[in-house]
Amino acid sequence: xxxxxxxxxxxxxxxxxxxxxxxxxxxxxxxxxxxxxxxxxxxxxxxxxxxxxxx
Amino acid sequence: xxxxxxxxxxxxxxxxxxxxxxxxxxxxxxxxxxxxxxxxxxxxxxxxxxxxxxxxxxxxxxxxxxxxxxxxxxxxxxxxxxxxxxxxxxxxxxxxxxxxxxxxxxxxxxxxxxxxxxxxxxxxxxxxxxxxxxxxxxxxxxxxxxxxxxxxxxxxxxxxxxxxxxxxxxxxxxxxxxxxxxxxxxxxxxxxxxxxxxxxxxxxxxxxxxxxxxxxxxxxxxxxxxxxxxxxxxxxxxxxxxxxxxxxxxxxxxxxxxxxxxxxxxxxxxxxxxxxxxxxxxxxxxxxxxxx
Numbered sequence: 001x002x003x004x005x006x007x008x009x010x011x012x013x014x015x016x017x018x019x020x021x022x023x024x025x026x027x028x029x030x031x032x033x034x035x036x037x038x039x040x041x042x043x044x045x046x047x048x049x050x051x052x053x054x055x
Numbered sequence: 056x057x058x059x060x061x062x063x064x065x066x067x068x069x070x071x072x073x074x075x076x077x078x079x080x081x082x083x084x085x086x087x088x089x090x091x092x093x094x095x096x097x098x099x100x101x102x103x104x105x106x107x108x109x110x111x112x113x114x115x116x117x118x119x120x121x122x123x124x125x126x127x128x129x130x131x132x133x134x135x136x137x138x139x140x141x142x143x144x145x146x147x148x149x150x151x152x153x154x155x156x157x158x159x160x161x162x163x164x165x166x167x168x169x170x171x172x173x174x175x176x177x178x179x180x181x182x183x184x185x186x187x188x189x190x191x192x193x194x195x196x197x198x199x200x201x202x203x204x205x206x207x208x209x210x211x212x213x214x215x216x217x218x219x220x221x222x223x224x225x226x227x228x229x230x231x232x233x234x235x236x237x238x239x240x241x242x243x244x245x246x247x248x249x250x251x252x253x254x255x256x257x258x259x260x261x262x263x264x265x266x267x268x269x270x271x272x273x274x275x276x277x278x279x280x281x282x283x284x285x286x287x288x289x290x291x292x293x294x295x296x297x298x299x300x301x302x303x304x305x306x307x308x309x310x311x312x313x314x315x316x317x318x319x320x321x322x323x324x325x326x327x328x329x330x331x332x333x334x335x336x337x338x339x340x341x342x343x344x345x346x347x
Contacts, residue, residue, distance in 0.1 A: 030079070030302050033088045033106035033114040034067075035099070035121045 069288035070115070073295025092121070099124035107132060113301050115294055116160075118247050119196055122147050126158060133307045135297045136160030137290055140196025140246060142312060151312040159297060159310040161290050164270065168318070169200045169244075170207035172268060172283045175320060176240060177211050179281060179338050180266045185214040187238035189229060189249060189256070192219045197244045204242060226252050230259050241267040243274070245284065253277050257326075264330050275321040275346060280330065285315030286343075319343045 079085040090102035103124040116125040140163040148154035257278035260267035270284025
């Protein structure tokens with residue numbers, strides 16, 4: 001390998017390396033939505049107390 | 056359905072744990088948007104629309120009402136459902152093999168489960184000859200379970216009384232009716248409505264010295280005698296795997312709806328003692344969890 005070829009190879013790797021790092025940092029962040037319809041425990045508790053009041 | 060969108064819940068934990076095992080870490084390569092309608096189901100369409108507007112990659116919907124809201128909000132964003140009921144009977148999907156263009160997930164109780172639940176009750180409490188079955192007749196998703204319960208009761212020689220609840224207010228009359236009829240045991244068919252009252256029923260059962268069974272282990276933690284049903288944490292862990300497949304490009308239409316495969320038998324021995332029951336060893340050795 002002559003000196004010029006060496007410089008080109010090194011130069012290329014210097015150019016390529018930051019791109020790889022950037023690609024890793026910009027990894028896609030997936031977004032998951034969670035949808036639920038749950039009665040809250042407090043409501044069940046409120047009902048229980050209401051029942052107790054009714055005897 | 057379990058309080059998936061409320062925190063903290065074991066189901067949410069199982070889902071997040073499942074995601075972590077597949078290499079997803081919240082705040083790093085995955086972000087999660089929680090939307091819960093709590094008791095106000097009429098908010099669900101707006102919450103589903105919010106998720107669609109925020110362009111989430113996939114929606115995990117738990118419970119029939121949430122699934123319907125998600126289905127109505129988008130025909131393109133993939134939906135992973137945890138139905139809790141029969142999703143075909145409930146009209147959530149056309150069939151288990153070919154659910155819909157953008158829906159896959161998990162069905163509720165598989166065939167045979169309701170019969171097995173009654174057999175376990177009979178084995179735990181052999182003198183059970185008459186049962187009251189609390190159910191929501193307006194929920195087509197539990198019809199198959201109800202039919203199966205009736206058939207199993209016939210086979211086991213048990214008389215069945217149907218106690219119907221359509222809305223929260225009905226529980227007052229339902230409990231009064233059961234107090235009059237004094238059932239030997241109570242079976243509650245799980246849906247979003249009845250699940251809310253598992254603590255109420257557990258209290259009622261102990262006060263009236265009646266053994267009671269339903270599908271959710273939460274019921275037994277609340278003081279009910281026993282439960283037999285799908286292992287929810289397992290379903291939510293598997294839901295993470297379906298979410299992963301979708302994030303990696305799989306189409307929901309190519310992922311058939313899956314069935315629960317692992318089941319939990321949970322027995323509360325404190326309650327058994329309060330009811331004056333001795334649970335046979337033959338059934339205790341099969342329990343996945345015993346509360347002492």
